[in-house]
Amino acid sequence: DIQMTQSPASLSASLGETVTIECRASEDIYNGLAWYQQKPGKSPQLLIYIANSLHTGVPSRFSGSGSGTQYSLKINSLQSEDVASYFCQQYYNYPWTFGGGTKLELK
């Protein structure tokens, strides 16, 4: 299985700040990577696919980048509604696997 290592596990940031979350795959996943946001008590919501493509309706302050085994999710100008957990997921190979998640809180 491809292991997805996400960092940091938790993060505290201020409103308006820029935040970056990292995801490392145990092997090359050729941009087969998605990012999800999960707010408390809600189901995950797709943010980014193919590593850097913004899903329909997702604010442009979210962006994804990376290649090979290293990927990142950046949130510009942090808003209060961005408080959530964030997960990466690889779909390059079966079984599809998720990162351990990053819990983002407001400072």
Next chain:
Amino acid sequence: QVNLQESGPGIVKPSQPLSVTCSVTGYSITTSYYYWNWIRKFSGNKLEWMGYIRYDSSIYYNPSLKSRISITRDTSKNQFFLQLNTVTTEDTAVYYCARHYDGTFDYWGQGVMVTVSS
């Protein structure tokens, strides 16, 4: 609007089967080229993809569950089902159904908590 809704037993005794239903509205589960998935989330935030049933009824399971899992569907009701056999306390989780297209899960149900306990 695509909507998925899980329903399940809440509590299951160890060694018994766990069964969860996903009812889909707003989209046919036989529409090409969508896959209909089960994903679970454990306490501590870990997500595990369990398997899917495709629009054409073919199935793929996570090898870690292959001996215990079964995913089926009823196209007349636009539902698909998860059965997980011989459960233990380690199967306690929130169970989600989700639609998959081109690698990603674009619609999810709200999730149903299933606790394995005697």
